Amino acid sequence: MTSPNSEDIPHQSTSTTTAADKPEITLYWLNDSRAQRIVWLLEELDLTYTIRVFRRTPSGLAPRELENVHPLGKSPVLTISFPSEPHRDTIVLAESGFIVQYLCDHFPPKNNGRRALVPEKWTKGREGEMGGETEGWMRYQYLLHYAEGSFALTLVIGVILAIFGSNKIPFFIRPITGFVANKVYKAFVVPTAEKHLAFLDGMLAASSPVGDEGERYLCGSFLTAVDILLSFNLATARDGVGKVMVPAGNGQPGNISLWDKYPRVAEYLERLQQEPGYLRAEESIRAAEETKDKKE
Incomplete structure (x- = not known):
């Protein structure tokens, strides 16, 4: 595999399609952002892509240069251009859920041993019928929006509240802002986050197992x-x-970290982070950052 860099060395797909026929895909990647998972998706879809690396400012915000790609200046943003068809406009995609949906619609995995990534929509014999969708597809559609909706909102609020007790707040008012933020954090963020972890734990428990050890997605x-x-x-x-x-709950005495309270979810994340595509994505990002550092 050829690792991408921040400027002009793309990851090369194993597809036999000629370079002239392929669209040019560029991911505008920002550190500590949701763009990492888009790299993973591109790897799973076996697409050729280029990464352009951006880094947060000392204040933690995205650099203003990203506004040249999309007015909101956020990441991930992905562009698709067509060098062999200059009359076609470049497609600019923002928001992780939309990027995922668009890529999976237009670049479905080929029959080369890679996973489908999207469950079959229809139960056989019930195509086009309301309620004829498979359980897996219904889950998929719900979770596609849930990831960027209910769950993400709770986490973002938690991150914002944590700032009020950090050194980004003037020291003479930090005790007050930190105290208030901590109260809100414990009263809202912690119990809401636990609801989400319990919810996902239940979905994993009800999912179909795979492999000798019963791994679940x-x-x-x-x-x-x-x-x-x-x-x-x-x-x-x-x-x-x-x-x-x-x-700890479940009749167990004492306290436990919220994460350790849901070992099935913890194991699931650990397994995801050992997926070959995830590891390839990490290596791609590492190579892109190293190349950018050398150029700077």
Whole structure:
């Protein structure tokens, strides 16, 4: 595999399609953002792509240069251009859920041993019928929006509240802002995050197992794009609100970290982060950052 860099060395697909026939895909990647999972998706779809690396400012915000790509200046943003068809406009995609949906619609995995990433929509014999959708597809559609909706909102609020007790707040008012933020964090973020972890734990428990050890994905027995999407949310929860101590529950005495309270979810994330596509994506990002550092 050829690793991408931040400027002009793309990851090369193993597809036999000629370079002239392929669209040019560029991912505008920002550190500590949701763009990492889009790299993973591109790897799973076996697409040729280029990464352009952007880094947050000392204040933690995205650099203004990203506004040249999309007015909101956020990441991930992905562009698709067509060098062999200059009359076609470049497609600019923003928002992780939309990017995932668009790529999976237009670049479905080929029959080369790679996973489908999207469950079959229709139950055989019930095509086009309301209620004829498969359980896996219904889960997939729900989780596609859930990842960027209910779950992400809770995590973002947690991150914002944490700032009020950090050194980004003037020291003379920090005790007050930190006290108030901590109260809100414990009263809202922690119990809401626990609801989400319990919810996902239940979905994993009800999902179809795969392999000798009964590994499970959220929509059945194979990896889908929503597993890729939720990997970032879960890692954020683990490294943030997941460290808060809560009652162990289930008749167990004492307290336990919120993350350790749901070992099935913890095992699921650990397994996702050992997926070959995830590891390839990490290597691609590492190579892109190293190349950018050398040029600077």
